[in-house]
Amino acid sequence: MNDTDLQYEIVGDEDGFRALQHEWDDLWARAHGRYDQAFRVCWLAWRHVAKPRGRKLRCIVGREKGRMVMVWPLVTHKRYLWTYMVPLSPEAGDYTSVLMEGGPSAPTLVAGAWHAVCHRCKADFVHLPYMNEGIELYQLASCEPHVVHASRHDSWLAKLREETDWDAYCNSLGTMYRKKPGARERRLAKEGQVAVRVIDPSDALEIASIVDWMLEWKRAWGDRVDKRGEWVDSPLFRNFLVDLLGTAQGQAMARLVVVSLDGKPIAALVVSLGNPCATAIIAGFDAEYGKFGLGSIVVEHGVKWAFEQGFDLDFGVGSEHFKPYWSRGNVSTAWTLQIVNTRWGLLAVHGKRTARELMKWVSPLRRLASMQGRVSRRY
Template sequence: MTDTASRFEIVSDEAGFRALQSDWDALWLRAHGFYHQSFSFCWLSWQEVAKPQGRQLRCIVSRDADGRLAMVWPLISYKRLLWTYIVPLSPVGYDYSSVLVEDGPAAPELIDGAWDAARQRCGADFVHMPCMKEDGDLYRLVSKETRVVFSESNTWVVARLRDETSWEQYCSTLGTLFGKKPGAAERRFAKEGRLAVRMVDASARDEAASVIDWMLECKRGWGERVGKQGEWLNSASFRNFLVHLVSSTDVPPVGRLIVVSLNEAPVAAAILGVGDLCASAIISGFDARYGKFCVGSIAWEHAVKWSFEQRYDLDFGVGGERFKAFWGRGNIATAWTIQTVNSEWGMLAVRGKRLARELIGRIRRRGRGLPIAAPAGEAIGGEPELAQRDGAA
C-alpha cells in the first residue's frame, strides 16, 4: 500500500463525522456491511445515546490513494474515575465489534492499522471490544494482546437463508420448537381472537414509539422474572434510539418493527436491523399472559420469513436461546468480548484493585482462622488472564 492509502485519521468532531455520510454509505454497500456498521446506526447511536452521555467521538478512517474511503471504525471514549476507556460506538455496547472495510487483499492491513490507531492515538487506558467474531481479523489482533483483564466467549447463531429456494422446504428441515413445527403456534393462537402480524411503517413514528414503549415494559417484566437487568432497559436514550432506528427522518431507518397483535392489542414485537445482505435480531418482547401460546416465537418466525423473502441471512446475535439454534439449524460459532489494559496508568488501576482484593482476602481468611496466604494457584484479584500473561503484574 502507498503512504496515502495507509494514512489513518481520527475524526473527533460531529461535523466531520456527519460529512462522512455519503462516502460511508458507498463503502458500506461495497463491503456488504451489517446494520451496526451503517452510517445511520452509528449516527443515531451518537445523537441519541453517546453524545447525551458526554462521550467523545474517536472515529478512525482511512482513504486509498484516490481519496476514496477505504475503512471506517467508529469508536467513542469516556472517563471512568481517572481512567479513559475506548469502546465501539453503540447504544448499549453489545453489538459486534467490527471494522467496516471492503473484503480484499488490503483489508487485513487496514484493520491492523485501525487497531494500532485505536491503541496508540486515542489516549485509552483500557480498550473494551465486545462480541468479536472468532474468525475475524479484529479478534486475531485483540486476542494477541498480553494484558487482558477480561475475556469471555459467547455463541452466536446465523440462519443461512439466502441460498434457500423454498420456505416450505426450509421449514421441513427444522424439526420442532417447543414441540411445534413452524406455523403451528400461530394457527393455535389464531383461535383466541383476531390475530394479525405486520411490520410497522417507517412513517408511523407515533405508532412505533407506542409499540416500543410497550415492548420495553414487557422486557423489564421479563428481566425481573429471570433476574436479568440492564441499565438500558430503563434508559430513555436507548428507547429514543430504537424509535429513530425504525422511523428516522434524519437518516435512512435501518430497523424494522414487527408486531403481533390479538384483537388489535400488541402481544409480541421484535426489531430487526437491516444490513446489505444480512438482517440482525436486536430486541423483542412479549406479553407474559400469553406465554403458553409462544407468542414471542410467532414474532421471530415472521422475522425469519421476512428475511427469507428479502433474500437476507438472519443473524440472531450472541446467546444460547433455543429458538436461535432452531432457526439457524445448529449454525453456531463463537464471539469473544475482551478488555485489555492499554497504558501504565491502566496497569496501576489493575494492580491497585488486585492489592485491595488481596488485603480483603487476607482479612477474611484471618477472621475464619485460615492461613493468611492464598492457596497455591489462586489468582489474586480475579484477573487470571492478566496474572498469567503479564509477569510484572
C-alpha cells in the same frame, strides 16, 4: 496496496463525523456492511446514546490515496481516573467490527486501525464486545500482552439466502419444544383474531407506542428470569430504537414486526434491514399470553420477513433455543475482550488485585476479632 498509500485520521468532532456520511454510505454499500456499521445507525447511536452520556468521539478513518477504505467509530469515556475506549453503539449487545473493503488488503487496514487505537487515542483500557474470532481484529487484539478479561459467546446466523422455498425450509427444521413452525400461531388463533403486521416506517406514533410497550414487556421478562440489561431501562436506547424504525431523521434502518390478538399488540420484534445480512435486534411479548409461545411466533414472522426480503438473519449472541433452531445450528464464536493499553491502566489493575488479596487476609482477621469481642462481652 502499499503502506505508504494509506493514511489514518481520527475524527473527534461531531461536524467532522457528520461530513463522512457520503463516503461512509458508499463504503458500506460496496463492502456489504452490517446494520450496526451503517452511518445512519452510528449517527443515531452517537446522538441518542453516546453524546448524552458524555462520550467523546474517536472515529478512525483509513484512506488510500484520499479514498475512504476503512472506518471504525469508537468513543471514550472516563471512569474515575482512567479513560476507557469502546465501540460507538447503542450499548445493547452489538458486535465489534471494522467496516472496510475486503480482499488481501484487509489485514493491513485493520493493523493500521489497531495501531491508531493503541498509540494515538491514549485510552487506558480498550473494551471490545462480541468480536467474531475469525476476523482480523480479534487476531490482533487477542495477542495483546495485557488482556485482563476474555469471555466466549456463541453467535447464530440463519443463511436464508440459500433457501428457495419457505415451506420446504420450515419442514426441514424439525420441531422446537415439540412444535413445528406455525403450530403455536394456530393455537393462539383459537383465542381470537390473530394479525401480523410490519409497521409502516412513516407511522411515528404507532412506532413509539409499540416500542414503549415492547420495552415494558422486556423489563417484566428480565425481572422474571433475572436477566435485565441496563439498556432496557434507558430512555436513550428507547429514543434510538424509535428513530431507527422511523423516517423522521432519514431512511428507516429497521422494521417493527407486530403480532396482535383482536387488535391488541401482544408481541413485537425489531429486525434491521440487510446488506444483505439483517439482524434481529430486540423482541418483547405480553406475559399474559406467554403460554402461547409469543416469542416463538413473532420470531418466526421476523425470519419469514427476512426470507422474503432476500436477507440472511443474524440472531446475535446468546443461548436461547430459537437461535440454533432457525439457524440450523450455524454457530460461530465471538469474544469479549478488555485490554490494558497504558502503564496507568496497569497500575489500576495491579491496585485492584492487591486490594482483593488484602481483603482475603483482612476478612478472617475481622471475623476473629468480632468473635473475640463477643466472647469477652459474654464473660
